[in-house]
Amino acid sequence: MALEILMPALSPTMEEGTLAKWLVKEGDTVSSGDLLAEIETDKATMEFEAVDDGVIGKLLVAEGTAGVKVNSPIALLLEDGETAPEAMTAQQPKEQSVQQTKPRPTNERRIFASPLARRIAADKGIDLGALAGSGPKGRIVKADLDTAQTSAAPKAAKTTLTPIVPAPTDPNTITRMYEGRAFTEVALDGMRKIIAARLTEAKQTIPHFYLRRDIHLDALLEFRSELNKQLSSRDIKLSVNDFIIKACALALQQVPAANAVWAGDRILQMQASDVAVAVAIEGGLFTPVLQDAESKTLSSLSAEMKDLAARAKTRKLAPHEYQGGSFAISNLGMMGIDNFDAVINPPHGAILAVGAGVKKPVVTDSGELGIAVVMSVTLSVDHRVIDGALGAELLAAIKENLENPIAMLA
The missing domain is CATH 2.40.50.100 (RNA polymerase II/Efflux pump adaptor protein, barrel-sandwich hybrid domain)
Incomplete structure (x- = not known):
């Protein structure tokens, strides 16, 4: 059979x-x-x-x-x-x-109107579909709008408010708005559709709040430089992002109540620090997950991250390599972005947005004016999972780890 x-x-x-x-x-x-x-x-x-x-x-x-x-x-x-x-x-x-089940708008009339006529119609709330155009080939022009206004019922008073017309959402309506303007229509692939759906869901359903801190990187940069000299014979070069991954993984262990995900009618508090890292690829992004990141060395985290990022760019990751995790990192610092707010990737409890390290004037511990490399970070938090004080505690732990990098190796 x-x-x-x-x-x-x-x-x-x-x-x-x-x-x-x-x-x-x-x-x-x-x-x-x-x-x-x-x-x-x-x-x-x-x-x-x-x-x-x-x-x-x-x-x-x-x-x-x-x-x-x-x-x-x-x-x-x-x-x-x-x-x-x-x-x-x-x-x-x-x-x-x-x-062939998709309906076709066979009897839909295409509306031809000048840009000025469209603007006047939008301002006055006039339906262009109800007008007959007097311009070339039936095109609606300003005079047709003037006629429509004079033939309409007189206004009750000059203070009558123009109704607010909601922004269009129908694809065909939006496309018609740009008739006469040159554009290229780009079809959505599967990845872009999923990204659009998940980000819309995240912003509509997750009660985001944001916590911001400045982190001084001078000690980390000096320590990183020394480590890379010692590791050069093994062809290992650690990035600042590797330290950020490690700092977040340890912070989730130091503040275990924040190592959690939203599961609809319950919260799952995770034991291991499974940290996802956003990787930009052509047409979208991946968030490969580094499992048990708290127990891995900086060099192993660096090697694993390089492998995951390389395979992400060729779309060769298996589902278990980019699903899961309780926390994510999105780093746009290498692209010159000083600070930004990242959207939480459900069901994660939080995501850290990392900006560039920039030299800034600071007041030192001795009260004197000095120069330091300062990195701005923003923690986006799901308030259903993590309250304000708990989120602040998590961000403080991340800052402490990055400003005292040698302690992360203890």
């Missing part, structure tokens, strides 16, 4: 994917464990294996097809000696009907 091969869910958040490439063709005999296809998820391209033995009777989804829903049929598997059933030929009309 023919079996349907379904679109797999290759990650917990996957709802649809792109069938990037078939690794088999119709008529091929496959065994359990054989590679069938390459599936592009929201984060990576992964190989999909067969779970049963048989013959590929029909490929139902073409290579390169995007938006294939999880658990929808993508192929039919026949038993040895079995011929393709009539159900396979009935599959194509079904697919066509699904693909």
Whole structure:
């Protein structure tokens, strides 16, 4: 009996994917464990294996097809000696009907109007769709708006307020707003759709609050320089970011109540410090997770971070390498950003936004004016998980660790 091969869910958040490439063709005999296809998820391209033995009777989804829903049929598997059933030929009309379910605006009238007419209509709350244009080829011009205003009912008083028109959200309406202006339409890929959905969810559902501190880096930079000299023979070069990862991991152990995630109807307080680090890639970003970061040396953290970042840029990370964690770091300091506020990556309890280290005038411990390298950081906190005082305690621990880097090795 023919079996349907379904679109797999290759990650917990996957709802649809792109069938990037078939690794088999119709008529091929496959065994359990054989590679069938390459599936592009929201984060990576992964190989999909067969779970049963048989013959590929029909490929139902073409290579390169995007938006294939999880658990929808993508192929039919026949038993040895079995011929393709009539159900396979009935599959194509079904697919066509699904693909054509998107309604088309067949009777929608395109509105042509001059930029001045559009501005006047927006200011006066006049519906351009109700007007007949007197300009070339029916184009609505300023005179048509004047006529519409004089033919309208007289205003009750000069103080009548113009109604506030909400900003448009419909894609077609927004596109029509820019008729006559040159632009390039960029289709959203799976990663950008997921980023948009998750960030919208984060800003709408997570009660963010923000804590800011300045951190003096002179001791860390001097210590880092000395360490790198000693490690040069092993081809190891530590970055400031490596120290930041270690400082945050230790701070989560020093303030264990802040090492937590939001789980809907409960809070999960984690034991290990699993720290995620934002990595920018073309078209989006990854947040690979460094597990047990509190127990790893600076050199091992540095090597692991370099490997994860390199594979993130080629979308070769497995789901378990970028999911999980309780805390994240987003560092834009190397791009010249002094300070910023990062959006929490759910279900994390907090994220640290790291700015550039900049030389600034400071008052020293002796009360004299001096110069120090100062790095501004902002801790974005989920108030459902971490209260203000607890967040302040966590940020103080991060600052203490970075300003006393030798103690992190104890």
